Amino acid sequence: MKVPTALGARLTRIRRIRPGGSIGIIAPARSDRRTKNLTKRLKPGDIAIIDHVDLDRVSAEALVNCGVSAVLNVATSISGRYPNLGPQLLVEAGIPLLDDVDPEVFTRIHDGELVRLEGNTLYRGDEIVAKGSPQDTESVEAAMVEARAGLSVQLEAFAANTMEYLKRERDLLFDGVGVPDIATRIEGRHALIVVRGYHYREDIATLRSYIREYRPVKIGVDGGADALLEAGYRPDIIVGDFDSVSDQALTCGAELVVHAYRDGRAPGLKRVHDLGHDAVIFPATGTSEDVAMMLADDSGAVLIVAVGTHATLEEFLDKGRAGMASTFLTRLRVGGKLVDAKGVSRLYRSRISPWTLLALAAASLLTIMVAAYSSPAGQVYATFLAARWDAFLYWLTGLFT
Structure with missing residues (x-):
């Protein structure tokens, strides 16, 4: 897996040569037990302190994009349950990665405090704050080999989760029971679903001529709405539980669809009401990504183009949760309507060339x-x-x- 040059070029490091020739990284430390929340506060050069078992690729790409100088993980970045892709991305980007760091580092270090990382040890001045197990290319590759050896167990669990989801949601999957009515007209049009996931920036850039010519209904899934705004597009619909989308996106004029639990609880609805807006509620067991696809399909979209979503078995397992079984079944339901953005960029060319x-x-x-x-x-x-x-x-x- 090759790291894009643009990502590596954005890494900002603050280093100081210590007596004896060793090199330390001196930078502010920022910590959060949820990597998704931490990446919103990180600045180039920061040392990121996380608690993330089986660091996935999306989280690792977010850390690299933030330009962190090092990552300290209280948990194990590769537990061996499945071959997750995040640690490999970090080490290939040249970012030092320490695993199994003392959990008390969260209470010992204040957010933004200047610290020094030297080898496997984190210092505050000359005081040792925490130690960890450094990971490099060799150790990550060895852990990945072991993880792949036990992949069959994960596949069996994935299949069991798939069957369980099918039993619970067969009415929704087969007959569309529970899909709400929306005001935005989708019937007969293309739908562009954007998830802030794998290579979403590159995919949106390659689809500019397609978007300009076909004018698809733009659906942002949580942070995918911000991705559309960053690219210069206003989303028509925003779907999700709204835990990772900005107020700017929620107030841009898009129709809001809150992904709720099956029992009707919708944690994101309060935030919408606090902003003075109304929203459509869509109760479903799967992920917000699945909800967006089922909404577009049931509303009559003739083609669904997916940006940043999961497309391969490796990516499904890399997410590391049972809910991905719903994504697998949703793709079977949508069928031939669904096209990955990378396929569109390879097959589609503007009808009128320069x-x-x-x-x-x-x-x-x-x-x-x-x-x-x-x-x-x-x-x-x-x-x-x-x-x-x-x-x-x-x-x-x-x-x-």
């Missing part, structure tokens, strides 16, 4: 010139232009004689 426009403009200009020269008025005008050209040449020649 060369075609240039040729059309040249042909139009030539047609106008021929028509003008063929008319009496055109011949008079051409004689006038020729006389003016001769006068210009005579004046120009006179400058050098």
Whole structure:
């Protein structure tokens, strides 16, 4: 897995050479037990302190994008349950990663406090605050090999979760029972569903000509709404529990669909009401990503283009939770309507290329010139232009004689 050069170039490190030639990283430390919340506060050069078992790829990409100088994980980044992709991404980006750090580091270090990381030890001044197990390319690869050896157990658990979800939600999956009515018209149109996941920035960039030509209904899933705003698009619908979307997105004028639990509880609804807006409630067991796909499908979308969603078995397992079984079944329900953004960018080309426009403009200009020269008025005008050209040449020649 190759790390994009742009990501590696954004890493900002503050280093100081210690006596004896060792190198320490001196930077502010910021901590949070939820990596998703921490990435909202991180600044380039910070040392991130997390508590994340089986660090997934999306979280690791967010840390790399923030430009952290090191990551200290209170938990084990690769537990061996399945081959998660996050640690490999961090070490390939050149970011020091320490596992099994003393959990008391959360109480010992204040947020934003300047600390020094040297080897496997974190210092406050000359005081040792915590120690951990450093991870490198070799240790991560060895852990990944062991994780892949036990992959069959995870596949069996994934299959069991899939069957359980099918029993609970078969009416929703097969007949669309429970899908709410929305005000935004989707029937007969394309739907673009954006999740702030795998390579979402690159995918949106490659779809610009597609979006301009087809004008699909833009659906942001939680933070995917902010991804659309960052790219210069206003979402038409925002779906999710609204725990990772900004107030700017929620108040941009999009229709809001709150993903609720099956028992009707909708934690995100209070936030919507506090902002002075109303929302449609969609009770479902699966993920918000699944809710968005079922909503678009049931509302009559002829094509659903997915950005940043999970597409491969490795990505399904990398999420590391039973709820991903619903995503697998949702894709079976949507069927041939669903296209990954990477496939669209490879298959789709604008119907009108720049060369075609240039040729059309040249042909139009030539047609106008021929028509003008063929008319009496055109011949008079051409004689006038020729006389003016001769006068210009005579004046120009006179400058050098």
